[in-house]
Amino acid sequence: MAEVRLDSVIKYYDNVLAVDDVSLTMKDGDFVALLGPSGCGKTTTLNLIAGLIEISDGEIWIGDRDVTDLDPKDRDIAMVFQNYALYPTKTVYGNLAFPLQMRKASKDQIDERVRRTAEMLSISHLLERRPRELSGGQQQRVALGRALVRDPRVFLMDEPLSNLDAKLRVQMRAELKRFHQDLNATMIYVTHDQLEAMTMADNIAVMSDGRVQQYGPPEEIFYDPANLFVAGFIGSPAMNFLYGEVVVEGGVTSVKGDEGWEYPLTPENAQKASHATNGRIIIGARPANFILSREEAPGLIPGSIYTVEPTGDSTFVHITIGEQIFVAITDPFFRADPDDPIWIDLEDERIHVFDEGTEEVLRVDGLNSQSQHGRRTLQPA
Amino acid sequence: MAATALSREERLERARRRKPKRQIRSTDVLAWITLALLLLFSLVPMAWMLSTSLKTQFAALQLPPEWIPSNITFEHYVRLLSPQSEVGQEFLRYFWNSIFVSSMTTLAAVAIAVPAGYAFSKFRFPGRQGFFIAVLIRNMFPAIVFLIPLFIMMRAVGLIDTHLALIITYLTFGLPLAIWLLKGFYDNIPTELEYAARIDGASRFQAFIRIIMPLSSPGIIATAIYAFIIAWNEYVYALTFLTSRELLTLPVGLQRFFDEYVTNWPGLMAASFVMSIPVVIIFLVLQKFFVQALTEGAVKS
Numbered sequence: 169m170a171e172v173r174l175d176s177v178i179k180y181y182d183n184v185l186a187v188d189d190v191s192l193t194m195k196d197g198d199f200v201a202l203l204g205p206s207g208c209g210k211t212t213t214l215n216l217i218a219g220l221i222e223i224s225d226g227e228i229w230i231g232d233r234d235v236t237d238l239d240p241k242d243r244d245i246a247m248v249f250q251n252y253a254l255y256p257t258k259t260v261y262g263n264l265a266f267p268l269q270m271r272k273a274s275k276d277q278i279d280e281r282v283r284r285t286a287e288m289l290s291i292s293h294l295l296e297r298r299p300r301e302l303s304g305g306q307q308q309r310v311a312l313g314r315a316l317v318r319d320p321r322v323f324l325m326d327e328p329l330s331n332l333d334a335k336l337r338v339q340m341r342a343e344l345k346r347f348h349q350d351l352n353a354t355m356i357y358v359t360h361d362q363l364e365a366m367t368m369a370d371n372i373a374v375m376s377d378g379r380v381q382q383y384g385p386p387e388e389i390f391y392d393p394a395n396l397f398v399a400g401f402i403g404s405p406a407m408n409f410l411y412g413e414v415v416v417e418g419g420v421t422s423v424k425g426d427e428g429w430e431y432p433l434t435p436e437n438a439q440k441a442s443h444a445t446n447g448r449i450i451i452g453a454r455p456a457n458f459i460l461s462r463e464e465a466p467g468l469i470p471g472s473i474y475t476v477e478p479t480g481d482s483t484f485v486h487i488t489i490g491e492q493i494f495v496a497i498t499d500p501f502f503r504a505d506p507d508d509p510i511w512i513d514l515e516d517e518r519i520h521v522f523d524e525g526t527e528e529v530l531r532v533d534g535l536n537s538q539s540q541h542g543r544r545t546l547q548p549a
Numbered sequence: 550m551a552a553t554a555l556s557r558e559e560r561l562e563r564a565r566r567r568k569p570k571r572q573i574r575s576t577d578v579l580a581w582i583t584l585a586l587l588l589l590f591s592l593v594p595m596a597w598m599l600s601t602s603l604k605t606q607f608a609a610l611q612l613p614p615e616w617i618p619s620n621i622t623f624e625h626y627v628r629l630l631s632p633q634s635e636v637g638q639e640f641l642r643y644f645w646n647s648i649f650v651s652s653m654t655t656l657a658a659v660a661i662a663v664p665a666g667y668a669f670s671k672f673r674f675p676g677r678q679g680f681f682i683a684v685l686i687r688n689m690f691p692a693i694v695f696l697i698p699l700f701i702m703m704r705a706v707g708l709i710d711t712h713l714a715l716i717i718t719y720l721t722f723g724l725p726l727a728i729w730l731l732k733g734f735y736d737n738i739p740t741e742l743e744y745a746a747r748i749d750g751a752s753r754f755q756a757f758i759r760i761i762m763p764l765s766s767p768g769i770i771a772t773a774i775y776a777f778i779i780a781w782n783e784y785v786y787a788l789t790f791l792t793s794r795e796l797l798t799l800p801v802g803l804q805r806f807f808d809e810y811v812t813n814w815p816g817l818m819a820a821s822f823v824m825s826i827p828v829v830i831i832f833l834v835l836q837k838f839f840v841q842a843l844t845e846g847a848v849k850s
Contacts (some may be wrong), residue, residue, distance in 0.1 A: 239747070239752065241747055241748070244751075246748065254745075254810045257764060324748075
């Protein structure tokens with residue numbers, strides 16, 4: 169097992185910048201998720217770590233070795249692919265044996281390890297089958313087995329669960345997490361599914377436009393997003409963003425919303441808002457941090473019901489404010505008719521204040537230590 | 550309602566027995582007639598060839614012709630294939646020459662087309678598109694156009710009257726389609742397979758030999774058949790490039806039979822029939838792969 173370190177990694181495809189100066193340190197034994205929308209550079213980053221594509225600039229270290237110019241086979245890594253990439257002409261046994269054969273293990277050794285791995289993944293009864301005779305879930309296990317059959321220094325996984333059905337995915341998620349804990353292995357896991365990242369990873373690197381937007385433990389990513397992108401990407405339903413201008417009247421700071429509402433800020437939030445570069449901020453509030461009221465009161469944001477979605481253990485309420493629609497999560501028995509008036513209060517200690525100009529989070533002291541602009545090499549907090 | 554008059558079991562049984570409706574359309578009939586005509590067009594000459602080859606010289610020239618010879622004789626085949634007779638020696642030599650030239654063409658075509666197809670499919674290199682189009686453009690010209698230029702080139706390098714000249718020439722006929730066919734094959738093999746092999750400890754070359762190539766075997770076999778048939782049947786270049794009698798390939802050799810034994814129709818037909826046997830055998834044995842390569846051309850991931 170080993171630490172993986174990316175140092176100022178850049179990757180150009182022709183003239184497209186796919187990975188934009190990424191520096192990341194994945195600690196030994198960590199489960200790190202590279203999370204982002206499609207096209208954000210996460211798979212490219214993984215392929216660079218694997219050595220499958222050529223790096224344009226920067227260095228990659230695995231443990232105390234500079235692997236930047238090494239072939240994939242010499243990096244001592246294992247990888248699970250989204251489409252599994254099982255060898256169609258080989259049996260399951262042959263698939264599992266292949267990595268050991270290529271490393272010139274003895275026949276007995278290969279047999280012993282293949283059977284042990286198959287045992288661990290409960291696929292012993294499938295050893296003589298060919299990949300096309302297996303179900304999706306079984307293929308997934310074989311792909312995992314091919315990675316687990318030797319002791320690589322790092323496991324790389326490229327959306328390994330995305331081709332499974334929902335139920336199997338939940339089950340494999342738990343199993344993967346358990347494998348990681350049992351093996352104490354360094355795992356780098358690419359996904360666009362925030363739930364997978366949040367549930368499995370020790371640290372998440374949220375990526376967008378080829379850059380790491382934030383790198384830290386799941387709780388930090390969720391509760392303390394560094395910028396508007398991270399805030400909007402993590403959480404489902406997504407965070408609501410209220411745009412407005414900071415106004416100070418009689419010693420009280422409030423936000424004057426573009427839709428005409430005015431919301432007073434607590435002293436702490438006012439302090440944050442005071443750092444806004446052009447006097448305009450974005451308030452980020454998760455759906456659960458909307459407090460709904462049927463009664464009008466000063467300092468509340470007026471809106472009207474768009475639609476109400478009961479989900480069982482809570483209710484999603486879609487609310488129109490001005491031209492925009494926001495989502496609130498409230499108690500399971502909340503009911504309302506379309507166009508009913510509604511007033512919104514925010515949980516002030518839970519909301520986030522972003523600079524509209526830079527889209528960075530605003531803190532009390534005005535500094536944003538987590539953002540990539542703030543630090544060169546990102547270490548998990 | 551009619552449905553409720555039956556019990557659930559009866560209705561299930563009726564539903565189970567119900568066959569999808571099949572009706573013969575006029576287009577189907579048209580298709581059958583066309584196919585039948587085409588079949589007739591290609592089979593009658595072959596039947597005629599076989600029939601004539603089994604007749605005596607006298608019966609072969611009879612009018613009206615006998616479709617099924619009343620006296621079947623194998624004397625022409627015996628003479629052709631016996632190494633003792635003069636005719637047999639000559640024929641077997643041509644046969645062997647054809648086998649040699651065609652096999653070498655096939656081997657070289659596969660050896661070149663497989664890596665070339667893979668490179669065009671998976672590698673990015675300057676001029677990739679241009680090269681690929683250049684390879685295909687070769688196929689737009691009739692082969693005869695290159696006869697004189699190639700003859701001059703072969704003479705310049707001293708290859709006239711060698712089998713090598715033919716092998717090289719046939720390669721230029723077979724390779725474009727072979728490369729194109731194999732590229733299509735490799736396009737459909739997911740790149741991740743090569744990636745996986747390389748991560749599992751293979752070099753790029755090993756990954757190709759051990760994982761990718763076995764997957765493309767239908768394409769390779771199709772390429773081989775194609776190259777073999779081109780070389781086996783070719784006439785004009787063999788006639789032009791070869792002068793020594795002992796180097797001739799079968800198509801040209803048959804021509805000489807025709808000249809010398811001009812009256813011996815059954816002998817000529819027997820020789821033609823023997824000539825078509827290898828291709829038919831190869832095709833029958835490997836047609837499964839050939840069809841798969843042309844229709845599917847893919848490995849399902």
